[in-house]
Amino acid sequence: MKTSDILIIGGGIAGMSAAYFLAKRGRSVTVLEREDQPGYHSTGRSAALYSETYGPQIIRKMSTASREFFLNPPEGFTENPILTPRGVILTAAHGNEGAIDELLTEGRANGANVVPLTADDIKKLIPILNTDLIACGALETDAMDIDVHALHWGFIRHFKKLGGDLVVKADVTAIAKTTAGWQVTAGGETYEAQILVNASGAWADEIAKLADVTPLGITPKRRTAVMVDLPSDVNAHGWHMVSDVGEGLYFKEDAGRLLVSPSDATPTMPHDVQPEELDIAITIDRLMTATTLKVNRPGEAWAGLRSFFADGDPVSAFDPDADGFYWLAGQGGYGIQTAPAMGEYAASLICGDGVPDRMVKLGVTEDALAATRPGLVRTA
Numbered sequence: 001m002k003t004s005d006i007l008i009i010g011g012g013i014a015g016m017s018a019a020y021f022l023a024k025r026g027r028s029v030t031v032l033e034r035e036d037q038p039g040y041h042s043t044g045r046s047a048a049l050y051s052e053t054y055g056p057q058i059i060r061k062m063s064t065a066s067r068e069f070f071l072n073p074p075e076g077f078t079e080n081p082i083l084t085p086r087g088v089i090l091t092a093a094h095g096n097e098g099a100i101d102e103l104l105t106e107g108r109a110n111g112a113n114v115v116p117l118t119a120d121d122i123k124k125l126i127p128i129l130n131t132d133l134i135a136c137g138a139l140e141t142d143a144m145d146i147d148v149h150a151l152h153w154g155f156i157r158h159f160k161k162l163g164g165d166l167v168v169k170a171d172v173t174a175i176a177k178t179t180a181g182w183q184v185t186a187g188g189e190t191y192e193a194q195i196l197v198n199a200s201g202a203w204a205d206e207i208a209k210l211a212d213v214t215p216l217g218i219t220p221k222r223r224t225a226v227m228v229d230l231p232s233d234v235n236a237h238g239w240h241m242v243s244d245v246g247e248g249l250y251f252k253e254d255a256g257r258l259l260v261s262p263s264d265a266t267p268t269m270p271h272d273v274q275p276e277e278l279d280i281a282i283t284i285d286r287l288m289t290a291t292t293l294k295v296n297r298p299g300e301a302w303a304g305l306r307s308f309f310a311d312g313d314p315v316s317a318f319d320p321d322a323d324g325f326y327w328l329a330g331q332g333g334y335g336i337q338t339a340p341a342m343g344e345y346a347a348s349l350i351c352g353d354g355v356p357d358r359m360v361k362l363g364v365t366e367d368a369l370a371a372t373r374p375g376l377v378r379t380a
């Protein structure tokens with residue numbers, strides 16, 4: 001039996017960022033990860049974008065609260081910068097101009113650097129776009145690419161340096177409440193801790209059920225990404241990412257090719273999700289409609305799960321009915337860009353210190369991330 005102060009289930013970006021901040025606070029922490037690679041699921045399948053105009057309000061605040069860590073991580077955290085400039089152009093189809101006005105107003109209110117663009121401006125920046133389909137747009141100049149692998153492994157390496165234990169191939173199969181806290185069976189071993197953190201991504205409700213805790217109604221949604229080769233006369237180096245505000249398509253340059261997604265969000269079960277042929281075909285069709293590109297053969301494709309609660313916001317809070325059971329789930333499509341703040345926030349709440357001051361100043365409240373908020377669908 002291995003005993004720690006805190007057990008975390010899930011070694012993705014959510015679990016590892018919280019583990020790192022808890023270890024920094026001197027807590028003994030064990031992370032249990034089912035796979036042999038901790039980034040195997042959602043964390044290793046993202047589009048790796050940091051945008052302060054993306055997602056619901058609490059996400060935007062947590063993204064802004066993460067910026068400082070991204071730009072000035074602790075000494076030796078990563079070898080190269082975590083963020084590199086990208087910029088994102090948001091485009092609106094005719095009839096959807098209001099979405100750009102809203103984005104400009106809200107983005108600026110949040111401190112993001114966003115400027116309006118005409119269809120002609122957009123054509124000059126991304127010449128392959130069929131801009132007759134675009135009414136207007138906006139450029140978020142400070143949107144960045146995230147080196148997800150470096151960030152995730154920065155958390156892992158520094159967590160281990162602080163004495164933390166990450167156990168891979170540790171599939172959690174049983175959870176029992178004890179007088180001392182929680183007893184967890186994983187990979188044939190038994191682990192015990194006073195506090196159990198559920199950072200199992202798409203499996204968050206499954207883990208709750210194993211622990212006899214009422215699920216909060218998480219829905220994993222499949223999203224597809226496809227790599228596309230560019231013709232030799234198209235040089236996409238330095239292009240901003242392009243994303244339709246109506247969430248029908250986005251693409252960004254990646255090592256001289258395009259990473260393209262139809263922004264699909266198909267509800268599914270928690271599993272090792274794979275891309276569907278139909279979604280790949282839709283991706284290519286939308287790309288060929290939006291641009292002058294002719295794609296004969298798509299490149300490699302993958303799919304990942306973006307997991308949401310009913311109201312679209314994540315939960316980072318103790319369960320109201322299960323002593324010492326902490327939810328850290330529902331990061332949706334924003335779990336990488338919010339990870340530093342979400343990890344710090346979770347560690348602070350778990351240690352009984354409430355919302356960190358710098359997040360209070362950004363308007364982050366415990367209510368927004370609570371497991372008791374009315375927007376959740378608790379299913380006994």
Ligand SMILES: Cc1cc2nc3c(=O)[nH]c(=O)nc-3n(C[C@H](O)[C@H](O)[C@H](O)COP(=O)(O)OP(=O)(O)OC[C@H]3O[C@@H](n4cnc5c(N)ncnc54)[C@H](O)[C@@H]3O)c2cc1C
Nearest residue numbers: 010012013014034041043047049172201304334335336337
């Ligand atoms: C196509 C796509 C594009 C995206 N683009 C972006 C983006 O540009 N920016 C951004 O910020 N976010 C993006 N996201 C979202 C981001 O990837 C997720 O929000 C984030 O990775 C969630 O992290 P997690 O740690 O909660 O989940 P995961 O990485 O899935 O980690 C959960 C872990 O729990 C483990 N686990 C589950 N059950 C058990 C068990 N019984 N025992 C032990 N371990 C268990 C799993 O093996 C898994 O490793 C994107 C996602 C997708 C799919």
